[in-house]
Amino acid sequence: MYDRTIRRRRAVLALLVVSSLILVTAYFGESPSSPLHSVQRGIMSVVSPIQEGASRALKPFRDLFGWVGDTVSAKGDLKDARKERDAWQAKAISLQAQERQNRELRGLMGLDDSPTDVDTYGPVTARVIGRSSVLWYVQLVIDKGTASGLRAEQPVVASDGTGNGAGLIGKVQTAARGSAIIRLITDSEVAVPARNVGGNADGVVTPRAGDPQDLILKYADKDAAISLNDPVVTAGTVSSRKDLKSLYPEDIPIGRVSAIEDPGSETQEIHVKPYVDLRRVEFVRVLTKPQAGS
Amino acid sequence: MIITPQTVGRLALLGVVVVIVQVAAISQVSLLGTTADLVPLVVAAVGLLCGSLTGAIFGFAVGLFVDTALFQIMGLSSLVYLVAGYGAGRLRELRDPQAPVVPVVVGAVATAVATIGFGVMNFLLGMDAPVSFLLARQILATILVNAVIALPVFALVRRWMLPVLPDDPRRRRRRAYTTGGLSPLSRA
Numbered sequence: 280m281y282d283r284t285i286r287r288r289r290a291v292l293a294l295l296v297v298s299s300l301i302l303v304t305a306y307f308g309e310s311p312s313s314p315l316h317s318v319q320r321g322i323m324s325v326v327s328p329i330q331e332g333a334s335r336a337l338k339p340f341r342d343l344f345g346w347v348g349d350t351v352s353a354k355g356d357l358k359d360a361r362k363e364r365d366a367w368q369a370k371a372i373s374l375q376a377q378e379r380q381n382r383e384l385r386g387l388m389g390l391d392d393s394p395t396d397v398d399t400y401g402p403v404t405a406r407v408i409g410r411s412s413v414l415w416y417v418q419l420v421i422d423k424g425t426a427s428g429l430r431a432e433q434p435v436v437a438s439d440g441t442g443n444g445a446g447l448i449g450k451v452q453t454a455a456r457g458s459a460i461i462r463l464i465t466d467s468e469v470a471v472p473a474r475n476v477g478g479n480a481d482g483v484v485t486p487r488a489g490d491p492q493d494l495i496l497k498y499a500d501k502d503a504a505i506s507l508n509d510p511v512v513t514a515g516t517v518s519s520r521k522d523l524k525s526l527y528p529e530d531i532p533i534g535r536v537s538a539i540e541d542p543g544s545e546t547q548e549i550h551v552k553p554y555v556d557l558r559r560v561e562f563v564r565v566l567t568k569p570q571a572g573s
Numbered sequence: 574m575i576i577t578p579q580t581v582g583r584l585a586l587l588g589v590v591v592v593i594v595q596v597a598a599i600s601q602v603s604l605l606g607t608t609a610d611l612v613p614l615v616v617a618a619v620g621l622l623c624g625s626l627t628g629a630i631f632g633f634a635v636g637l638f639v640d641t642a643l644f645q646i647m648g649l650s651s652l653v654y655l656v657a658g659y660g661a662g663r664l665r666e667l668r669d670p671q672a673p674v675v676p677v678v679v680g681a682v683a684t685a686v687a688t689i690g691f692g693v694m695n696f697l698l699g700m701d702a703p704v705s706f707l708l709a710r711q712i713l714a715t716i717l718v719n720a721v722i723a724l725p726v727f728a729l730v731r732r733w734m735l736p737v738l739p740d741d742p743r744r745r746r747r748r749a750y751t752t753g754g755l756s757p758l759s760r761a
Contacts, residue, residue: 287626288625288626292625292626292629295629295633295655296652298633299636299648299649299652299655300652302637302647302648303648303649303698306648307698315647318641329593330596330597331597333594333598334597337594337598340598341602344602344604345602407601409596409597410596410601411643418644418645452644460643460644490707558603
């Protein structure tokens with residue numbers, strides 16, 4: 280009896296492990312239109328309305344935590360704030376949340392005044408309804424999908440509402456009817472052709488694992504004129520071949536040069552601080568016509 | 574543990590709710606520069622309460638749901654969470670630890686298994702990401718935050734699963750003593 284229990288336990292465990300490995304292998308070799316991806320899209324369509332509802336329902340909870348975090352960081356004002364806190368707490372939480380959303384949306388609109396006019400690219404504004412917390416896969420789930428014109432590989436811009444401006448945050452990985460997954464620029468599989476606004480430090484912006492506030496501008500010429508605080512923007516299409524168009528329109532802001540290690544040497548490393556704190560994004564704009572301006 | 578339809582129902586509901594709450598709320602709240610991850614904690618709690626087999630199956634199913642809902646590589650989270658669930662269950666079956674700190678330690682270990690395991694699997698699949706001090710710090714911060722919330726999470730899971738859990742022999746013994754049924758004194 281005991282042996283049978285052990286054998287059954289081992290058999291189930293082996294079955295589960297083998298199933299996982301088969302799934303990984305099958306999924307890894309599949310194209311995006313294949314059965315497993317279709318199943319995922321189908322389930323995503325079912326789950327995303329629930330997710331959106333939960334996201335809205337749990338918003339006060341998130342705001343409460345955000346409010347607590349802000350209070351902790353503002354220790355200096357704690358004594359004065361305490362006097363009024365009890366009376367205004369409930370109202371303040373709600374107003375702060377609205378204000379942050381307002382700032383974020385205004386920041387997004389401010390993108391229209393950036394070197395490139397985002398309105399040309401058919402922007403669709405969407406709300407973030409979920410995000411992956413896994414450190415390696417940095418993704419957002421948004422409440423707009425193919426029904427709103429979203430397709431895979433479309434660039435996504437956002438503002439975090441801190442007043443630091445707005446900029447590129449990633450691209451659409453996949454879209455279901457009413458929701459889509461955004462793969463952020465902090466994901467190691469995302470690389471964005473970029474340059475400084477001056478224009479002679481062309482390279483590719485890649486993430487630094489574990490720190491969403493630090494990107495690396497790779498492959499820039501060591502002799503290129505680039506200095507601290509230089510704005511870094513998307514380079515757009517640099518090839519004359521029509522089949523090699525960049526996913527990202529040119530001159531979309533990404534961030535500012537925050538540090539240059541070993542400047543002028545072969546091992547030069549240019550650090551870029553993104554304009555947008557990806558952990559604070561609540562609204563995004565998906566550029567549904569990225570090639571419109573070219 | 575005997576698996577009844579009621580047990581399956583409770584576990585399924587628990588899994589769905591946990592993943593949705595995690596994706597829609599918890600992952601958007603920053604603590605110590607990182608976010609808590611309820612999924613490994615709940616999987617480990619189920620393993621500790623229901624045993625290795627149930628823990629492994631629950632971990633596999635929840636992982637599959639996470640991969641599907643977040644459009645990740647299918648099977649990756651399943652593999653990682655089934656290890657966490659099975660490990661927690663085996664601990665209970667082999668040692669049956671009773672110290673109050675057990676859920677904290679098991680939760681922290683399950684989180685470490687989940688985050689590091691996920692990373693290792695991704696590296697094996699060819700993801701090009703440098704292992705940096707920052708990444709290690711993020712992993713440690715996640716483990717720390719999860720360890721802090723492990724006790725209330727465990728208590729909630731136990732409360733939810735209590736109606737379908739077999740009666741704890743210790744609790745039964747205590748009850749028997751207090752009512753005089755098994756007390757050696759009453760026999761004497």
